[in-house]
Amino acid sequence: MRVAGFLLHVIATVAASNMMSPQAPELISNLDFGIAAPDDIFWLEAIKHQGKAAYNPDPSYQVFRNVKDFGAKGDGVADDSAAIKITPAIVYFPRGTYVVSKAIIAYYYTQLIGDPKDRPILRATSNFTDLAVIDADPYIPGGNTQWYQNQNNFFRSVRNFIIDVRLVPATASGTCLHWQVAQATSLMNIAFYMSDAPNTAHQGIWMENGSGGFMGDLDFHGGKFGMWVGNQQFTVRNITISDAQTAIMGVWGWGWTYQGVTINNCSVGFDLLGGVGAEAIIDATVSDTPIFVRSAASSNGSLVGSLVLNNIKLNNVSTAVGVVGGEDVLCGAPNTTITIDSWVQGNVYTGSNPTGVFTQNNIAAPAMPCSLLNPAGQIFGRTHPQYADYHVSQFVSARDHGATGDGKTDDTAAIKTIFLKYGTSKIIFFDAGTYIVTSTITIPAGARVVGEAWSVISGAGPAFQDQNKPQVVVRVGEPGSRGVVEITDIIFSTVGPAPGAIVVEWNVKEIKQGSAGTWDTHIRLGGAAGTNLEIEQCLPIVAGKDASGCMAAFMALHLTRDSSAYLEGMWVWLADHTLDEDGASQLTIFSGRAEHHTLYQYQLLNAKEHYMGLIQTETPYYQPIPETPLPYPFSITSKYGDPEFPSDITMAWALVVRSSREIVVFGANLYSFYSNYSQDCLATRNCQNQILNVSGDSSVYIYSLATVASTFQVSVDGAGVVDQKDNNNGFASTVTVWRPNGA
Incomplete structure (x- = not known):
């Protein structure tokens, strides 16, 4: 089975890091949010x-x-x-x-x-x-x-x-x-x-x-x-x-x-x-529709599908939740308007209690921070900017100003000059191509960046070679900066080996909801032409083989302490197979922190006010490597808040939440498909022991959690709490709600 991981929709108002950032002036693009120079x-x-x-x-x-x-x-x-x-x-x-x-x-x-238009x-x-x-x-x-x-x-x-x-x-x-x-x-x-x-x-x-x-x-x-x-x-x-x-x-x-x-x-x-496992429906308005939700079979006190309804307005709806050929589970109200604040069907867990309670009823919803909501009280969303009302004269081409995008030439100086000259006055258009950079480039607060068919900015060379002295490839905003940053249709990458590359460091903080974000923008490491991390370099390894030639990055994405980001449709992927050669050959590539990565896929550290939905990822296929414990081939660094790995944790965490508050996850699919390249573990549903860890001092609500082949679905302070055997729901196992103690 082959799926890849991605980060789909995240609103992060204060992001995860233990690094303090100095304050920098607020920078607003000269374009601002207004309509400028309409043209036919x-x-x-x-x-x-x-x-x-x-x-x-x-x-x-x-x-x-x-x-x-x-x-x-x-x-x-x-x-x-x-x-x-x-x-x-x-x-x-x-x-x-x-x-x-x-x-x-x-x-x-x-x-x-x-x-x-x-x-x-x-x-x-x-x-x-x-x-x-x-x-x-x-x-x-x-x-x-x-x-x-x-x-x-x-x-x-x-x-x-x-x-x-x-x-x-x-x-x-x-x-x-x-x-x-x-x-x-x-x-x-x-x-x-x-x-x-x-x-x-x-x-x-x-x-x-x-x-x-x-x-x-x-x-x-x-x-x-x-x-x-x-x-x-x-x-x-x-x-x-x-x-x-x-x-x-x-x-x-x-x-x-x-x-x-x-x-x-x-x-x-x-x-x-019957094959629908976990369904989360948020901020819905349903009118003149006799049945809102209908399932094929009744749960009758056991887990048959998982359903979460949050902030639902029903106008002239007779059945809110029903069953084919059965009685209503939740009644509606014909010719009347009703609101469902928070209703669930499935197993609900609290804190370190290993026993879930099957629930078909209203439950208390978390208090959502205002920063995550629009004026109507719904989860904030913002459409992919396309600049339909902007004139072509407001765009500047990277290729017209010295960058080549040919996948060979060092375009660092040209790109730095472009951002210095036009970063806050024009929309920077990266013509289709692969732009090689050999030192950190900074996208300043106030910038708008648009790619063409996923233009690639790729870090290469000696600056990104030392995992003990990691360097940033693309810095979004100077530390402490505030303003508008919009990035669309770009891929960030590396040319391997690059064990010291922090591919994207996000420092900018929004000045209004959604003013700092990415849309249809991805981080892709290895597996593609020009990455030097393909079949020739990185076929599956065996125990004891030197991994240094196949190290793609230190970290994929780092949201620093004072930043905020709206990330929609972002895929953060360390390749497990080729894309541009035969499209199928399996690879072993190493990166420390993000999807398919050695230590963890997502970590929230000292974070607050985050909405995540739906997040999906999977742990590395090569783990555990016999006689080579974690964090091989990386080392633990306190500067970036790496979690420790006791001897009984032999595979990467999918999600780690530490000392964080006001975190709401609406949909998390965390998969473990392999144990040292073998899928025999799928039959016994035990490819790894633990997959999601929340610290006891964190305030986190998780809805619609689906895991595959992890013995424990939720751990608290490193101890497994929620056993998947109580939540088997077809191929995956589903927790409808996990909430902190006292909730």
Whole structure:
């Protein structure tokens, strides 16, 4: 089994560190948050495109492709299917109506982007028979084989479209989007139009499996299903579904978090089949829908699925939670408005008490800090900035100012000059490419940075070689700084070996909610072309083999003590297999701190006021290494607050929370799939002993915790408390709520 870890949606208002930072002046971008110089043409369409695929042997390879340059008409008449079938890149759709009779393929490492100023329409013809208008993982005719392994279907984004299948006959399976994907994938700003016929078979999103992912700012109209979804885990934010038979059909999953859901005039809101493990629904408004949530089977005092409802407003809803063919679990109120503050179904644990209490009832909700809430009292969210109302003159190209992005040239001096000259007055556009830096570069408070098809900034060279003297590759804000920082569509990386690299150090503190953050921005270590951490260097090791040549980083992401960050759709991944060579060969690469990492995947230390949902990760496949105890090949350093590892802890922590308060986790999927490269431990569900540790002096609420093959799901002060055998829920084990003593 192969899934990768990621950090999906985190609001961190005071971040984890034991390092004090001096105060620095507040820096606000000259662009501020206002609309500046509106223009009829979207800047991405107007800007000069000179991006490179740094390691593609074809020097003529074209990254940015406007579909009209390839023969698409967008006139609502001509069949544009053939013109749109082009290879991995940014595939850009100007405004218009594009008639399609065949599927548009969302290839690996491709972004399909429409004009956000006037979203293009993708309209299926009446004789459309393919699986979906946009297909992220096509089936090969004649069988069940697909183009991609669904758990490895990485790096795709679809944004700014109207997808219309209303011309497809109502009884045909008219699907807008087949989205069978994994990490580093996103959907945003899309409207789906299905048939209004009463017996329609149409659906907006069809997802049968995978290991995702993030989607948000979606609007569904009509159809049999707004979303028909099954995936190991997903985060969904800000969706509206109207006039569908079933708004969301959940067919399976280990953990899903829905945040900001509006459902209008549907027959059923959420229909959850038996394979759905942990479902968390937050900040939902449901109107004129007879059934809000319906499950396939009754729990009847035992664990059959886990459900968390928080801040739910029901208008004219007869059944709040029901069971197919059974009595209501939680009644609604027809022709009346009711609010569900906090209601759960599943096992609830408190502190160090090893005995959970099966609960189908209201429970007390944590007091959420104001810093995490919007004015309506909901979890704050902010849409991926696209600068639709900014003129192309407000952007400056990195390549136009001396940076090459060719994956070989040292671009450090050029990038430093660009930020010094334009960092707070222009939006910095990193043309597609891989930019090598050999010393720390600083993105100043006040900066906005935009990539093109995930431009890469990669640390390389002697500065990042010493794990005893770690150096930062990319510093976001000077220590103590405050202001606006927005980073979109960038990958941060290293060229190995780099055992002393802190890939991203985040120092800036927001000046208003969401003013400092990243969207569709990732940290990727190894496994990709140009990283020097591929098959040639890092095939799986055996005990005693020197690991120094395959050390990718000291730490992936460090949020320092006084910083704050809004991180949406961020995947922090240390490669366990290749991406660009054969896409499958297993690798052993070492990094100290973050996903697949040696010591821990997430640590909150002296932190406060964090919202995390949904977080997912897995521990390293190579651990435990026989006769080589943790923290090999790294050492414990108190400067960065590393946890100690007693002899009985032989594998990395997935989540460590120490001396932290006002922490709320809405969805955590923490997996252990291997023991020293063997998966025999899955059969006995004991690939490792402990996986999540909370210190007794921390105030943490954890909802919808799903673990795989860890004997203890929750530990307190290093002692296992919650035994997975009491929470087995299919392949995963599920804790509905864990809360601190006194809660």
